[in-house]
Amino acid sequence: MSFVVNYGFKVKAMQDTIEQFSQTVREAGHDRRPLRILGSGSKSFYGRPTHGETLDATVCRGIVSYEPTELVLTARAGTPLAEIEAALAANRQMLPFEPPHFGPGATLGGCVAAGLSGPRRAYAGAVRDYVLGVRMIDGKGEVLRFGGQVMKNVAGYDVSRLMAGSLGTLGLLLEVSLKILPLPAEELTLRFGMAEREALEAMNRWAAQPLSLSATCYHEGALTVRLSGASAAVRSVRQKLGGEIVEDADSFWHSVREQRHPFFHAETLWRLSLPSTAPAIAVPGRQLVEWGGALRWLASDADATTIRQAAAALGGQATLFRSPEPSAEPFHPLSAPLLELHQRLKQTFDPHGILNPGRMHQAF
Template structure:
């Protein structure tokens, strides 16, 4: 496990925002730079959040973690794995220099989620509380660290996907999930029309789905849950088991798979769930 650095750089960040209030002042919030390709062309001086890092509080029994915005996702996931837990929304860790990258603040600010989103929820659904700095250099705190304590306007969710336009995220409290005890990925070689029909059919059933994807003529289905539940669902779905499935889903999540090596733009389109 990589070393977890604990550093509170919040005061310096607030001061930078205060300085940027001068006429013509502009800031571009940046963590590890793994999502620089998203949004509009950056303008203004870089405001680096990577020195504001570390886990502030983690209660495995409450399934809640509070960390600073510059904390690397990889370190958070390693910490959670020690307790048999995970980030349920599977935030992409776009690679930099061949290694998985990204920070917690960047994951929430971008609002990106992974293959588990339709069943576990999006990034914004896991945010419980947040401390941020607005354009007036004021610290604001919303939400809480426990689900039962979260009240009032759900402003932390508004920050998810805002790309830093509403303010600078300092600290975030998120809900985490237990890792399911059993998982398997099954594949079928099907034409697109049949694959789509299967995907709709399976989503209408009480199956422990955690991933569905069709590409290059292959329909891949990930099942996650209890051993009994996964075994029962496997008998219904059938197909061939995918070896090294965890790495395959990581490639899809982080956009490093063979699909993403092809030229052209990648579109993300949100659609309604199967009726």
């Protein structure tokens, strides 16, 4: 059974707000005046600094429709993630990509725009994998809709996915439709004492087996593994793997997702995307490993060139995720073909270059 949840704005007020946004964007485009798209600001540290007149995306909030039996939810971009997760939890459902909040007011639009996923990402998929459709305003002030509210609706599907991780450089999100999943019947977290090389080998070996994995984390000699699924399957895997049961597991995974774990207290934090089988990166510093080895968090004072060259040598990339000092280019440099593709997308969606200019790269 489907139902509609009405929050906040009535339809007329919402349409007035959208028209106001469109007019602001059109006028800014005419004047070549930059606009800064902002939600709660919980992820403002991510990427390059933005400037310009602020467009407050939080005024567009509320769950538009939620169909538990269809596993689909549509909400306005300014809707707090906490509000969405509470509605889902009431029906024993969840956002499968386990998005980090990084603040109490984190919004759905900010979640999609940042494109960040939590501990479950390697086993359930990323944000973009669950975006079914979006409604947005492009850099010309036009209201556009891509995708739909069902998985079989493929019209514009890839375009809606482009919004994930675009950091507001392609448009102002108004609504997002997401596929959701049921909560697992049971979850259990195990911990093993082992060296990093042994842990990387174990995570990759286990990932190739039907072991109900839903999260992995290695730090300072301890490999922590979460199992999710049917109760019988979880118990069977636990007997096979052994390990010590972690009692306060929810608190641990929350600390990793929200970067409240003591490791993340470092002032300078690098996010390394590497092949899961890559050995430990040869750079001084402390590491925390997630996603079966594919995500390596690095706290290091080494310079950007050294870290990026080391990551590239292993077939990966390095992003300066957080730093007390502003960085000219926090993201890994793009190859010439990729840079051209990004610039063409920016030109198509934001021909006047007014939406969060320079947020991702100096060139766009």
